[in-house]
Amino acid sequence: MGNRGMEELIPLVNRLHEALGTVGQSCSLHLPQIAVVGGQSAGKSSVLENFVGRDFLPRGSGIVTRRPLVLQLLNSNIEYGEFFHCKGKKFTDFDEIRREIETETRRLTGSNKGISPVPITLKIYSPHVLNLTLVDLPGITKVPVGDQPADIEYQIRDIIMQYICKENCLVLAVTPANTDLANSDALKLAKDVDPEGKLRLWRRTGISVADDRW
Incomplete structure (x- = not known):
């Protein structure tokens, strides 16, 4: 086509x-999409915001992305956001988009670090984006906090695998530049579903920008 x-x-x-x-x-x-995978505080939010050119994702310590965020970018002459759960409401303030993500996350997961596989779908219309679908997934963790269950590591892995196992999914594995790639949990998951590296990209963030690879 x-x-x-x-x-x-x-x-x-x-x-x-x-x-x-x-x-x-x-x-x-299902159309091709990019799933962003990485550990907690690996820099996934910064990578996604670079695609949009706007700061709009929640930030904080520990696990911040507690539900998958399906981000549909649509090229348009005007710039605004629209949530699937708020049909008809246009968000022109990107700070308000951030607050709505936080509110909708708490609605299903509570305020004590719980997680849910039910996605939040956000469309962003902008003249600065290409038509593209990205998925921000919960950060990989091994130690439960708050009201997270003891098997939180496996629950998050299950959520991630639901997306990256699809044949049309490109896995963007994000790893901090001060982490040895041999110890990258994101790359390990990507290799599980894409052993030949045909559908995989990785990006280091933070310290050594010169080492980034797309």
């Missing part, structure tokens, strides 16, 4: 997903 065909197809399939979602059904048609 070429790039033009894909540009037209992405919004159409997104609308199909929304229509079926409103009646409790799922769509088996």
Whole structure:
């Protein structure tokens, strides 16, 4: 179909997903997407915000992304955000988008570090983006905090695998520059589903920008 065909197809399939979602059904048609995988505080939020050119994701210590965030970027002449759970409401203030992500996260997970596999879907319309779907996933952790269950490591792994096991999913493994790549949990997960490295990118963040690889 070429790039033009894909540009037209992405919004159409997104609308199909929304229509079926409103009646409790799922769509088996999935377009290529990029899943961002990394440990807690690895720099995933910074990477995603670079795609958009705006600061809009919650920040903090420990596990901040506690539900998958499906981020649909759509090229448009005007810039605003729209949530699947707030249909018809346009968010032009990106600080307000951040607060809405935090509120919707707490609605299902509480305020004590619980997690949920139920995604938050956010569309961002902007003249500065390409039509693209990205998924921000909970950071990999091994030690439970707050009201997290003892098997939190395996629950987060299950959530991540639900996305990166799809054949059309490109895995963006984010690792801090001060971490030995041999010890990167994100790369280990990516290699589990993509042993030949055909659908995998990795990026170091923080200290050594010169070592970044896309």
